[in-house]
Amino acid sequence: MILLGLTGSIGMGKSTTTAMFAELGAVVWNADDAVHSLYAPGGAAVEPVGEAFPGVVVNGAVDRTRLAEALGRDETAFRRLETIVHPLVAQGRAEDLEAARAAGTGLAVLDIPLLFETGGDKAVDAVVVVTADPAIQAERVLARPGMTRERFDAILARQIPDAEKRARADFVIDTGRGLHAARADVEAIVATVLDPSWISPRQGAAGLSH
Numbered sequence: 215m216i217l218l219g220l221t222g223s224i225g226m227g228k229s230t231t232t233a234m235f236a237e238l239g240a241v242v243w244n245a246d247d248a249v250h251s252l253y254a255p256g257g258a259a260v261e262p263v264g265e266a267f268p269g270v271v272v273n274g275a276v277d278r279t280r281l282a283e284a285l286g287r288d289e290t291a292f293r294r295l296e297t298i299v300h301p302l303v304a305q306g307r308a309e310d311l312e313a314a315r316a317a318g319t320g321l322a323v324l325d326i327p328l329l330f331e332t333g334g335d336k337a338v339d340a341v342v343v344v345t346a347d348p349a350i351q352a353e354r355v356l357a358r359p360g361m362t363r364e365r366f367d368a369i370l371a372r373q374i375p376d377a378e379k380r381a382r383a384d385f386v387i388d389t390g391r392g393l394h395a396a397r398a399d400v401e402a403i404v405a406t407v408l409d410p411s412w413i414s415p416r417q418g419a420a421g422l423s424h
């Protein structure tokens with residue numbers, strides 16, 4: 215099984231592009247969705263997050279608004295949360311990938327906003343970075359309900375800059391050119407990585423994913 219990590223800063227087009235890989239038959243896994251499940255009633259993060267941040271569990275689930283309020287812009291609090299959540303996310307991912315492997319899946323795509331930040335780039339065969347002009351990114355993100363310039367800046371400050379992500383990518387997709395161009399890039403990437411003569415540019419990952 216070939217394992218691609220797909221990342222990009224907020225609003226760069228991760229979900230949209232990941233869906234294109236799925237349309238071509240890839241199994242996809244999404245880190246934000248995994249966090250949602252972990253916070254839902256019965257989710258493995260509910261108890262530890264509730265203990266670390268009193269008052270954020272409502273009706274057996276982590277209330278994201280309350281949690282965001284509890285975090286504020288406190289870097290130490292963010293780190294405390296990530297120390298709880300990221301290992302649980304990694305565990306769920308390993309289980310889901312094992313199931314995909316057992317089912318004979320040829321290509322899996324991991325949509326992970328914090329792929330580089332969490333070192334996940336070391337465990338995939340190649341990294342796809344989605345990008346767009348900063349003005350397009352801002353326009354997309356600020357159009358979302360409840361989003362403010364301040365919140366957008368706070369999120370950006372917690373993510374590796376777009377330029378660094380692009381520099382560390384094996385494939386870059388510019389989603390500022392429309393859906394058609396992005397789909398053509400996705401098709402080309404799938405054809406490249408599924409070619410039996412393709413060699414993973416990340417030697418360390420090969421043993422993990424094949």
Ligand SMILES: CC(C)(COP(=O)(O)OP(=O)(O)OC[C@H]1O[C@@H](n2cnc3c(N)ncnc32)[C@H](O)[C@@H]1O)[C@@H](O)C(=O)NCCC(=O)NCCS
Pocket residue numbers: 223224225245246249278279281282285292295296299303327328369372373
């Ligand atoms: C802080 C929380 C409660 C805010 O929830 P909310 O529903 O309001 O926002 P949402 O999750 O949609 O995130 C908004 C944007 O911030 C990004 N983001 C989320 N968590 C982080 C983080 N720890 N560092 C940097 N960016 C982040 C998301 O990818 C998204 O682009 C939530 O994001 C959270 O619990 N984050 C910690 C878990 C985590 O690190 N998730 C990232 C994927 S593993």
Ligand SMILES: Nc1ncnc2c1ncn2[C@@H]1O[C@H](COP(=O)(O)OP(=O)(O)OP(=O)(O)O)[C@@H](O)[C@H]1O
Pocket residue numbers: 222223224225226227228229230231327354388389390391392393394396
């Ligand atoms: N190739 C593209 N062409 C045109 N619009 C696009 C393209 N890719 C994404 N978009 C638009 O950009 C916006 C953000 O896309 P998307 O939700 O996929 O980003 P994201 O990176 O997953 O965001 P987040 O980090 O918040 O989860 C959406 O409105 C989407 O329709």
